[in-house]
Amino acid sequence: MKIEACFLTFLTKPHGVSVGVRVVRSQEYKNTDQFPSPLEEAATMMMIRTNSLLHHAFFKLTGILITNSLTTTPLSSSRLGLESTLLASLLHSTSFSNNDDPPLSRYQKVSSLDDAFNLFDEMIQRKPLPSVIKFNQLLSALTKLNHFSCSLDLFKQMCAIGVPVDKYSMSIAIKCCCQMSRTNDGFALLASCFRRAVVPDVFVFNTLLDGLVIENRIAEAERLFKKLIKQKICEPNVVTYSTMIKGLCKFGNNDIAIGLLRLMDERGCKLNVVAYNIIIDSLCKDKMIEDAFKLFNEMVFAKGIQPDVITYTSLIYGLCNLCRWDEVSKLLKEMEEDLRISPDVKTFSILADAFCKEGRVDEAEAVIDIMVERGEVPNIVTYSSLVDGYCLRGEMTKARTLFDSLTSKGLVPTVITYNSLLNGYCKSLKIEEAMHMFHEITRKGLKPDIVSYSTMLQGLFRVGRCGAARKLFDEMRSQGLIPDEYTYGVILDGLCNNRQVEEALSLFHLVGDSKLNSDIVVYTILIEGAGKCGKLDIAKTLFHDLTVKGLQPDVRTYAVMISGLCGKGLVEEAKQLFLKMDESGCPPNNATYNVLLQGYLKKKKYDDVEKLLQEMDGRSYSLDASASALLIDRIAAGSLYRSLLKLISRLMPKELMETPS
DNA sequence: TTCGATTGTC
Numbered sequence: 001m002k003i004e005a006c007f008l009t010f011l012t013k014p015h016g017v018s019v020g021v022r023v024v025r026s027q028e029y030k031n032t033d034q035f036p037s038p039l040e041e042a043a044t045m046m047m048i049r050t051n052s053l054l055h056h057a058f059f060k061l062t063g064i065l066i067t068n069s070l071t072t073t074p075l076s077s078s079r080l081g082l083e084s085t086l087l088a089s090l091l092h093s094t095s096f097s098n099n100d101d102p103p104l105s106r107y108q109k110v111s112s113l114d115d116a117f118n119l120f121d122e123m124i125q126r127k128p129l130p131s132v133i134k135f136n137q138l139l140s141a142l143t144k145l146n147h148f149s150c151s152l153d154l155f156k157q158m159c160a161i162g163v164p165v166d167k168y169s170m171s172i173a174i175k176c177c178c179q180m181s182r183t184n185d186g187f188a189l190l191a192s193c194f195r196r197a198v199v200p201d202v203f204v205f206n207t208l209l210d211g212l213v214i215e216n217r218i219a220e221a222e223r224l225f226k227k228l229i230k231q232k233i234c235e236p237n238v239v240t241y242s243t244m245i246k247g248l249c250k251f252g253n254n255d256i257a258i259g260l261l262r263l264m265d266e267r268g269c270k271l272n273v274v275a276y277n278i279i280i281d282s283l284c285k286d287k288m289i290e291d292a293f294k295l296f297n298e299m300v301f302a303k304g305i306q307p308d309v310i311t312y313t314s315l316i317y318g319l320c321n322l323c324r325w326d327e328v329s330k331l332l333k334e335m336e337e338d339l340r341i342s343p344d345v346k347t348f349s350i351l352a353d354a355f356c357k358e359g360r361v362d363e364a365e366a367v368i369d370i371m372v373e374r375g376e377v378p379n380i381v382t383y384s385s386l387v388d389g390y391c392l393r394g395e396m397t398k399a400r401t402l403f404d405s406l407t408s409k410g411l412v413p414t415v416i417t418y419n420s421l422l423n424g425y426c427k428s429l430k431i432e433e434a435m436h437m438f439h440e441i442t443r444k445g446l447k448p449d450i451v452s453y454s455t456m457l458q459g460l461f462r463v464g465r466c467g468a469a470r471k472l473f474d475e476m477r478s479q480g481l482i483p484d485e486y487t488y489g490v491i492l493d494g495l496c497n498n499r500q501v502e503e504a505l506s507l508f509h510l511v512g513d514s515k516l517n518s519d520i521v522v523y524t525i526l527i528e529g530a531g532k533c534g535k536l537d538i539a540k541t542l543f544h545d546l547t548v549k550g551l552q553p554d555v556r557t558y559a560v561m562i563s564g565l566c567g568k569g570l571v572e573e574a575k576q577l578f579l580k581m582d583e584s585g586c587p588p589n590n591a592t593y594n595v596l597l598q599g600y601l602k603k604k605k606y607d608d609v610e611k612l613l614q615e616m617d618g619r620s621y622s623l624d625a626s627a628s629a630l631l632i633d634r635i636a637a638g639s640l641y642r643s644l645l646k647l648i649s650r651l652m653p654k655e656l657m658e659t660p661s
Numbered sequence: 662t663t664c665g666a667t668t669g670t671c
Contacts, residue, residue: 105663136664143665171665206666213667242667277668284669313669349670356671384671416671 107137113150116142120154124161136168148176165196171204178211186211202234206243213247221247238264242275249282257282258295271303277310284318292318307339313347320354328354345371349382356389364389380406384417391424396433399424415441419451426459434459450476454487461494469494485519492522496529501538504529518549524557531564539564552586559592566599574599575608590616594627601630606640613647623651 110116119138123130135158142151155173158165165173170193177186186208193200205228212221225244228234241264248257257279265271276299283292292315299305312335319328328351335341343351348371355364364386368378383406390399403421406413418441425434438456441448453476460469473491476483483491488511495504508516508526516522523542530539543561546553553561558581565574578596581588588596593616600608616622623631631648634640 108664133664138664140664166664168664175665201665203666208666210666237666239667244667246667272667274668279668281669308668310669315669317669344669346670351670353671379670381671386671388671414671420671 105134105137107134108141110138110141111145113142113147116147116150116154120157124157129161129163132164132166132169135163136166136172139169139172143172143176143179146179148179152176152180165198167193167198167201167204170196170198170200171207174204174211175207178207178214181211181215183208183211183215183217200234202237202240205234206237206239209240209243210246213243213250216250218247218251236264236269238269238272238275241269242272242278245275246278249278252286254279254282254286254288254291271299271305273299273305273308273311276305277308277314280311281314281317284314284321287318287322289315289318289322289324307335307341309335309341309344309347312341313343313350316347317350320350323358342374343371345376345379345382348376349379349385352382353385353388356385356392359389359393361386361389361393361395380411380414380417383409383411384414384420387417388420388423391420391427394424394428396424396428396430413444415446415449415452418446419449419455422452422455422459426455426462429459429463431459431463431465447479450481450484450487453481454483454490457487457494458490461490461498464498466494466498466500485516485522488516489519489522489525493525493529496526496533499533501530501533501535505538518551520546520551520554520557523551524554524560527557527564528560531560531567534567536564536568536570553584555581555586555589555592558586558588559595562592562599563595566595566602569603571599571603571605571608590621591624593619593621594624597623597627598630601627601634604639609640610644613644613651616651617647621651622653623648624653628652 107119110119116138123134123138135154139151139154142154152173155165155169155176158169163169170189174186174189177183177189190200190204190208193204205224209221209224212218212224221244225236225240228236228240241260245257245260248254248260261271261275261279264275276295280292280295280299283289283295296307296311296315299311300307312331316328316331319325319331332343335343348367352364352367355361355367368382368386371378371382383402387399387403390396390402399421403413403417406417418437421437422434425431425437434456438448438452441452453472456472457469460466460472469491473483476487488507492504492508495501495507504526508522511517523546527539527542530536530542539561543553543557546557558577562574562577565571565577574596578588578592581592593612597609597612597616600606600612631640635642635645635648
């Protein structure tokens with residue numbers, strides 16, 4: 001008997017385990033009776049080896065597969081105990097794979113562009129031509145490797161040589177267009193469907209809808225979505241709804257997205273975990289974690305839909321973002337121990353990144369060690385987080401060593417990886433090193449993005465090279481990159497710090513971009529810059545403009561304004577503004593207190609100093625470096641009552657207490 | 662039920 005491959009399906013039941021075994025035999029032995037018991041035993045052993053977690057295993061003995069005969073053999077748990085050494089040897093002599101995919105044809109197996117082109121050339125020379133299915137399999141494989149452009153080229157050749165392309169070919173070709181942000185070309189292909197007598201189905205429309213979402217053409221996406229329904233072009237399915245939901249979330253319309261989820265439910269479209277995941281993730285990214293959990297609970301308990309690793313990863317990301325570490329570990333425990341869902345590369349990367357952003361690089365390294373132990377392979381994103389972690393701590397040697405080792409790990413740094421290094425070098429004032437890396441981006445065939453440019457601009461301004469910054473800014477625009485609020489913030493801040501407030505102000509007015517002119521962060525930068533340069537009139541005007549524009553100053557805006565006032569000795573005015581914060585619904589924070597405190601100290605308003613210190617103590621706030629220095633100075637000069645010492649020592653930051661200098 | 666569509670990391 002020639003058994004060449006067998007499929008196993010494991011079903012875990014409350015009272016035991018039953019194993020469904022599907023044996024695939026070669027065609028010629030189609031009708032043979034029993035399947036051999038050593039194989040059955042081997043199957044059992046395999047299941048034990050894989051810890052019963054594997055629901056589906058593909059057990060390959062030798063060579064090629066074929067056919068189907070299904071036998072279901074319930075196994076008693078006693079038979080799960082293995083005694084036979086024979087079985088062990090059988091297992092050792094065979095290899096098995098956890099891959100539960102059916103064997104792939106050579107058209108689906110292409111692993112490189114060369115493979116694909118060679119195969120294609122061979123195919124089109126055959127007479128008769130292979131079936132369109134074979135061509136589609138090839139296109140699909142290329143698309144899965146993200147070679148959209150090449151896949152599209154082959155599609156065009158297929159059309160040219162007369163392969164009768166069908167709806168599958170069309171949907172793959174349209175997908176390629178859409179993924180390359182060429183959705184209009186996708187619609188052109190849709191038009192050609194009608195010429196070819198191919199009736200586009202819901203798959204094609206879903207792809208096009210997603211293309212519009214990818215290109216941020218949300219209004220058009222909505223129009224298409226409604227048109228499909230109204231004109232009964234096709235019945236939207238769960239993917240259509242989910243794609244539309246994704247688009248709504250992308251534009252910050254979480255509520256409408258949830259509304260659409262309700263609508264699909266009402267219309268009898270079965271909800272699934274993907275639809276929920278999209279909204280849960282969006283809520284997490286928008287820091288609306290409570291709403292995310294509400295939806296999560298609804299999904300699990302009301303709808304009985306099982307969450308998956310993506311659901312948990314989104315929630316963990318949201319919690320990390322809010323530094324809610326206790327809940328992060330609770331959730332990790334829940335997914336692993338209760339639901340047997342293993343964190344994967346992305347989950348681990350998020351954890352490592354969160355530690356890096358907290359400055360806890362050691363712990364990030366430990367996370368990566370754990371993931372490696374668990375058989376997950378860290379990818380470029382994982383290591384980029386670590387590079388960034390080193391850079392944030394100014395550990396540039398470590399950052400560079402890790403970065404340089406990436407290539408030997410077979411990983412290709414992205415622009416984001418480079419941006420971390422640029423940032424690290426700039427913050428360490430190693431502008432030449434930063435410039436060198438900046439040029440390397442292009443040398444490696446990558447394109448610097450607005451973050452790269454903004455980071456370099458910030459570095460150049462910081463070392464006072466305003467001319468070079470100007471040149472780089474022009475270069476950035478000549479590359480077709482549109483500066484965003486962040487870029488402008490960097491430039492305005494840079495100009496102000498180089499005592500060019502008027503220049504900054506005129507740039508601010510010159511741009512006249514609505515987004516820039518109504519960004520509280522940009523305003524705050526300008527107000528701070530003006531204040532620092534002693535141009536209080538400008539700062540006041542800008543601050544006043546805010547109310548005119550209906551913009552709400554945030555806690556930082558107040559702080560820079562208070563600081564500006566204090567800098568000019570207008571402590572009373574600063575105090576009034578400080579008092580106004582609470583009633584404006586923007587209560588002062590630790591930083592605000594420190595700013596005002598310095599103003600009082602400089603003005604020798606010691607009664608106010610004492611009152612403020614008491615308040616800070618009541619709120620468990622602490623002194624920052626400059627306020628502490630000023631306080632110590634005043635105590636040394638004998639200006640402050642020594643009775644305040646105890647209070648002050650309570651408010652001293654820990655770092656300062658530990659390293660007396 | 663052997664070719665197509667939706668979700669998470671720097």
